[in-house]
Amino acid sequence: MERNRKILMVCHCILNSNSKVEGLSQYKGMFKEVIDIINEEDIGIIQLPCPETIVYGIRRWGHVKEQFDTLFYRESCREMIKPIVNQVKSYIDAGYEILGVLGIDGSPSCGVNLTCSGDWRGELSTNNNLEEMIKDIKYIEGSGVFIEELQKYFMEYGIKIPFIAIDERNVYDSLSNIRKFIANK
Numbered sequence: 001m002e003r004n005r006k007i008l009m010v011c012h013c014i015l016n017s018n019s020k021v022e023g024l025s026q027y028k029g030m031f032k033e034v035i036d037i038i039n040e041e042d043i044g045i046i047q048l049p050c051p052e053t054i055v056y057g058i059r060r061w062g063h064v065k066e067q068f069d070t071l072f073y074r075e076s077c078r079e080m081i082k083p084i085v086n087q088v089k090s091y092i093d094a095g096y097e098i099l100g101v102l103g104i105d106g107s108p109s110c111g112v113n114l115t116c117s118g119d120w121r122g123e124l125s126t127n128n129n130l131e132e133m134i135k136d137i138k139y140i141e142g143s144g145v146f147i148e149e150l151q152k153y154f155m156e157y158g159i160k161i162p163f164i165a166i167d168e169r170n171v172y173d174s175l176s177n178i179r180k181f182i183a184n185k
Contacts, residue, residue, distance in 0.1 A: 006043045006185065007091060009084075009101040010034075011110040012050035014166070019050040019058070031171060034102070037179050043099065046087065049080045051109050051146045064118040064137060065108040068145040077109075077149040085153050088161075098161050099185045102178070103147050106168030111144035113165055139169075 013020045014031045038045060052060060052068075055076050088098055103112035118137035143151065147163065154161060164181050166174040 004042050004044075005096045006041070006099055007046055007096055008038055008043050008099045008182070009046045009048055009088070009161075010038075011048050011102060011104050011107075012053070013104060013110075014102060015045070015047050016050075019053045031166070033172070033175055034166070034178060037175065037182060041182050043182065046084065046098075048084060048101075048110075048146075048150075051077050051080055054080060062116075063108050064120045065111075065115045065142075065144060066117065067120060068108050073145060074149055077146045078153065081146075081150050081153050084150075085157060085159070088154075088159060089157060092159065097185070098159075100162040100164055100181065101147070101150065103144070103163060103165040104168050105165040106139055107144050109144040109146040111142070111165065111168075112147055112163045113141065113143070114139045114167070115142050115144045 014034055017031070035045075051073070052063070055073060056063075091098060101112075104110045105112055105114040106116055108116045116137060117140040120137060143163075151163070162181075164178065166178070
């Protein structure tokens, strides 16, 4: 059977919601509707690693970008990204088309257009300002740390790939945008 030579890179939790912070997933296992759209067009998938699960584990609390904006976390992301960039470069050199990267807006790691921000720190059990800190958490324009590092890595190798995102606030509202993006490829 003939290959179509088209590939979409997707953030880990799109194919495995179990990697998300407990309570954040709006789907049970994988975001089936997104996978169906990709499958309808016979597009291959490269699943990106979940940096938060790798670095902090599955039993982590939700974080904001400022907590991940450290040299250690950025270097950890780059180490995870390195084999992916090598794979992408190999596909491109062999004539494949990498359609884009599908991220998760709202994620402090994998947000493309929006990321979660706030002055989130300290010991929870003894924090007298916890309610104020929680109220301070907001979505701001910008990318998450993992996506920023992926974009930098691609720039270093002259790889130009568009980034799109599912809006974490209501993932199902993003389906039409994803369908349009893929249809225009």
